Amino acid sequence: MGAPAPTPEQTATPPSPVAASSPTPPAAKPPAPNRPVWVKPVLTAAVALVAALLVVLVARWLRTLPAIDGFIGQYPGHVALPESAPTGIPAWLAWQHFLNMFFMVLIIRTGIQVRRTQRPAAYWTRKNTGLLKTRRPPKKISLDLWLHLTLDFLWALNGIVFMVLLFATGQWMRITPTSWDVFPNAASALLQYASLDWPTENGWVNYNSLQVLAYFATVFIAAPLSLITGLRMSNVWPADAKRLNRFYPVELARAVHFPVMGYFVAFIAVHVFLVFFTGVLANLNHMYASNDGASWAGFWVFAASLAVVAAAWLLARPLFLRPLAALTGSVTK
Amino acid sequence: MKIVVLTKQVPDTNSDRKLNLTTGLTERDASDPVPDEINERALESALKYRDAGGDVEVIVLTIGNDVTKSARKLLSMGADSAVIVEDGSLAGADMVQTAKVLAAALRRIGFDLVLAGNESTDGRGGVVPAMLAELLGLPLLPSLDEIQIAVDAVSGEVQVDGGSLSLRSPLPAVASVTERSAEARFPNFKGIMQAKKKPVTTLSLADLGIVAGPEAPGARSVMVSALERPAKQAGPKIVDDGTAADKLADFLASNRLL
Numbered sequence: 001m002g003a004p005a006p007t008p009e010q011t012a013t014p015p016s017p018v019a020a021s022s023p024t025p026p027a028a029k030p031p032a033p034n035r036p037v038w039v040k041p042v043l044t045a046a047v048a049l050v051a052a053l054l055v056v057l058v059a060r061w062l063r064t065l066p067a068i069d070g071f072i073g074q075y076p077g078h079v080a081l082p083e084s085a086p087t088g089i090p091a092w093l094a095w096q097h098f099l100n101m102f103f104m105v106l107i108i109r110t111g112i113q114v115r116r117t118q119r120p121a122a123y124w125t126r127k128n129t130g131l132l133k134t135r136r137p138p139k140k141i142s143l144d145l146w147l148h149l150t151l152d153f154l155w156a157l158n159g160i161v162f163m164v165l166l167f168a169t170g171q172w173m174r175i176t177p178t179s180w181d182v183f184p185n186a187a188s189a190l191l192q193y194a195s196l197d198w199p200t201e202n203g204w205v206n207y208n209s210l211q212v213l214a215y216f217a218t219v220f221i222a223a224p225l226s227l228i229t230g231l232r233m234s235n236v237w238p239a240d241a242k243r244l245n246r247f248y249p250v251e252l253a254r255a256v257h258f259p260v261m262g263y264f265v266a267f268i269a270v271h272v273f274l275v276f277f278t279g280v281l282a283n284l285n286h287m288y289a290s291n292d293g294a295s296w297a298g299f300w301v302f303a304a305s306l307a308v309v310a311a312a313w314l315l316a317r318p319l320f321l322r323p324l325a326a327l328t329g330s331v332t333k
Numbered sequence: 334m335k336i337v338v339l340t341k342q343v344p345d346t347n348s349d350r351k352l353n354l355t356t357g358l359t360e361r362d363a364s365d366p367v368p369d370e371i372n373e374r375a376l377e378s379a380l381k382y383r384d385a386g387g388d389v390e391v392i393v394l395t396i397g398n399d400v401t402k403s404a405r406k407l408l409s410m411g412a413d414s415a416v417i418v419e420d421g422s423l424a425g426a427d428m429v430q431t432a433k434v435l436a437a438a439l440r441r442i443g444f445d446l447v448l449a450g451n452e453s454t455d456g457r458g459g460v461v462p463a464m465l466a467e468l469l470g471l472p473l474l475p476s477l478d479e480i481q482i483a484v485d486a487v488s489g490e491v492q493v494d495g496g497s498l499s500l501r502s503p504l505p506a507v508a509s510v511t512e513r514s515a516e517a518r519f520p521n522f523k524g525i526m527q528a529k530k531k532p533v534t535t536l537s538l539a540d541l542g543i544v545a546g547p548e549a550p551g552a553r554s555v556m557v558s559a560l561e562r563p564a565k566q567a568g569p570k571i572v573d574d575g576t577a578a579d580k581l582a583d584f585l586a587s588n589r590l591l
Contacts, residue, residue: 119347122519322519332516 059194068191077189077199078208079181085173088204091290093171096162098288098305103155104268105309106316108261110148115258117144121318126329138329139235143318146325149234156227162219174207175215185209203283204292218267226260229253334389334484334504336379337442339435339449339461340372340407342400346454357556358425359455368395368403371450373410373517375510379448380411380518382482392416394438396423396431401533409520409528416442420538422546427554428456430545432464437541439469446487447507451476462509474500474508480515 062068120142128138141149166172186209192199193210201208207215231237232253238244275283284298285291288305291298322331344350348364372393379391393407396418404415418438423430439447447469452459466473474480477489477500487508488501502508520528538545547553571580585591 318519319522319525323521331519333519 055194056196059191060196062191063195063197071184072188072191075181075184075188077185077192077210078201078206079177079179079185079212081206082173082178084170086170088292089286089290090169090171092165093162094288094290096158096165099158100155100162101305102309102312103151103158104264106312107148107151107155108265109313110144110151110316111261113144114142114148117142120144122322122325122331122333124325124329124331140332141235143321143325143331146329147316147321152227152230159223159227175212175219177209177212177216182209182212186213198278201278204286214267214271218264222260222263222267226257226264229257229260233257334387334446335392335442335444336382336389336446336448336482337392337394337439337444338372338376338379338407338412339447339465340376340393340395340404341369341450341453341455342366342395342397342403343369343453343455346370350455352559352561354559354561356425357559366400366403368407369450369453369455370517371452371454371510371512373407374512374515375448375450376407376410376412377515377517378480378482378510379446381515383411387482387484390414392442392444394418394435394442396426396434396438398424404533405528406520408531408533409524410518411524412531414532414534417533417535418538418541419535420546422538422548425547426545427547428458428461428464429552429554430547430549432461432468433543434538434541434545435461435465436468437543437545438536439465441536441541445504446482447471447505448480449507449509451509451511462507466507469505469507472502472506474502474506477508477510478513480508480510 063072122143123140124143124146125140126132126138128134166175189199189208189210199208201211203211230253232248232250237250275287281294281296281299282292284302285293285295287298288301289295289298325331343366344359344361344364345367351360351363352358353360376391376393379389383389383391391412393404393412393415395404395415398419398421400417400419404417408415416438418434423434426434447462447465449462449465451462462475463473474487474489474491476491478492478497480487480489486501486503487506488499489508489510491498491500569584571577571584582591
């Protein structure tokens with residue numbers, strides 16, 4: 001039971017600061033204004049709603065102007081694809097898309113865990129034998145970071161397969177701007193979205209220019225950026241390469257990595273929203289069932305894929321991760 | 334062979350730990366209760382002996398109210414059964430009383446070797462193993478950095494001033510280990526499932542046939558005063574303008590640190 005022993009009276013004088021400049025106490029925080037907690041979110045939501053309403057009204061008014069109407073007539077919101085572009089979404093792309101979603105969700109989660117966890121449940125040190133044998137001894141990392149890096153590796157692998165197939169099959173043309181017309185068309189599509197009179201589209205055949213730009217930015221800019229900044233922060237990066245590291249300091253990678261995650265989250269939010277509000281069954285059939293029908297097939301495959309992600313989310317806890325991590329290294333407290 | 338590992342549920346050292354300033358006792362609700370890490374290391378030593386082929390029954394023994402969860406954690410690591418002594422009159426018992434209860438429980442369970450941590454992370458008394466050895470009339474191997482268990486003996490290394498000692502004793506004996514002794518294993522899924530079915534026996538003081546606790550007659554430890562640790566003050570900053578060495582020396586001298 002260990003009842004605490006009597007505390008001896010303090011006899012030694014505590015060390016006193018030597019310099020005259022005594023430390024100033026931290027400035028007291030201003031007292032919180034006396035109002036209920038719900039006020040701020042409600043006010044924010046109200047302001048956002050009014051702003052959104054204004055955007056819609058301005059966009060609607062703009063569309064009544066003959067010049068703008070003519071602009072939309074000239075640039076309907078999408079650019080015609082090259083003759084050689086394929087039609088439809090093949091099964092491999094559906095599979096790649098699912099794997100990408102699976103990894104992205106868990107990567108964002110583990111990335112946030114790496115940032116926020118103050119006391120990791122366990123640590124992992126790579127076994128320095130076999131294929132991955134390095135001169136320098138491996139560094140100990142948290143189990144959270146191990147999972148993050150493992151998923152990163154699989155995600156990058158998935159991305160490489162995706163890129164190879166994208167260019168081999170001509171699918172790249174569908175998500176890459178092939179003419180400068182993509183910009184006026186994207187502006188046109190944006191105006192049409194803002195006016196709540198959305199552009200008619202058929203994602204099975206061609207994406208609108210706003211989609212093309214967003215998909216291009218995500219696949220060819222954000223994903224490589226997150227990879228190269230993540231690599232810079234990882235133990236894989238050569239820490240001793242002085243000239244390289246002066247040119248590309250780790251602080252830069254840190255400053256970029258997190259905002260790129262923010263971009264991904266924003267993209268996913270808008271992407272999912274538009275998938276659900278621009279013909280959800282057709283859209284899900286395109287990407288999850290590789291057909292252009294109106295059945296519920298794509299929806300059910302999508303639902304199953306969500307269940308898989310949720311299961312992985314729930315199982316990604318130290319109890320189940322430890323034996324996995326122990327396959328490639330030693331797991332310690 | 335029977336090894337009894339003494340364990341104690343303590344506030345997690347990684348959470349905020351609090352002392353009740355009126356009673357001087359640990360506020361056990363203020364932080365997450367866990368089995369003391371040093372006990373996990375002691376248990377690990379027993380489990381290693383079993384893994385190496387030793388024919389052994391490993392029992393964890395603990396005292397306290399509402400400690401079943403942390404006992405289950407030790408069972409999930411691989412202990413065979415748990416014995417909990419739970420009695421309201423033990424709240425606030427000092428180490429003498431604790432040792433008395435443990436001795437009674439150990440006599441009832443039966444044992445060849447008693448393994449304990451060298452000191453708990455909350456009370457940090459560190460004398461319960463010695464008191465127990467005294468009460469049981471057994472040899473004590475205290476604060477072992479390394480421990481070897483054999484069929485009929487226990488031996489190990491202990492650091493003392495100016496060197497280290499090799500100790501060896503025939504069984505039965507009492508031994509305590511330091512945090513250098515072993516790295517505790519993680520419970521695995523199978524262990525956690527099995528732990529749910531392992532026997533946990535709860536005993537009261539009446540079951541043990543003794544009277545103990547703060548109200549028991551005889552000498553007792555009393556908390557005289559308890560103070561909250563004062564907030565840390567930021568120290569002075571010394572910028573090197575050529576006189577930093579002198580200032581540092583003055584600082585050390587004025588605080589009697591030289």
